[in-house]
Amino acid sequence: MTTLAQQRAQIRKGIEEARKPTAAAERKAIGEAMIARRRGEQQVDDINAVVRPPKQRRALRSIEPRGGLAAQKGRGNYVPPAVNPGAGGGIASPLVETDYSTRLYWPGRVVTSVDGLLSFLIRPIKEITQQDANSAVVKQQFAEPPAP
Structure with missing residues (x-):
């Protein structure tokens, strides 16, 4: 009757015998994989697989010119624009609203709160x-706001 230690030794010997032919091949494959990793061959292949080659432009x-001049x-005669001697060509600050009644408004809109408890009438300014x-007149014109 064999002891447990002898059985384990036989099992180990059987596994070693089974692995002997493949151990050298494994070491060789591992070495080649390390070399390929160092060279970056797989990364180059992966990038080339993702990147499409640029299309050739034709x-x-x-086309033959037809009736070209x-x-x-x-x-030409240049005529400079007429300039007001007191004005610099822009808007002089400050802007002053002299008459509040000249404002123009877009049609009034009713805006209701989310819960529906409050409603407001809003009159958006048009001009x-x-x-x-x-003392030059300046008009500010505003776009009509979108419907709420």
């Missing part, structure tokens, strides 16, 4: 007429 066919010299520091 050249457009040339030859280059010519032109001539405001003001005067700048040079």
Whole structure:
């Protein structure tokens, strides 16, 4: 009768015998995989698989010009815009609303709160007429706001 230690030794010997032919092949495969990892071959293959090669651009066919005009010299007379001597060409600050009654409004809208308890009438401003520091009229026009 064999002892338990002898049975274990036989099992170990059987496993070693079964692995002997593959151990060298495993070591060789592991070594090749390490070399490939160092070189980055797999990463290059993965990137090339994802990236599509750029499409070749085809050249457009040339079209013959039809009735083209030859280059010519032109001539024009420049007329500078009329400038108000007191104005600098922009709006002079401050803007002052002289008459509140000249405001224009978009049609009134009723806005209700989320819970429905409160309602407000809102009159969005359409246009405001003001005067700048040079007494020039300035109109501010506002777009109609979207419906609530």
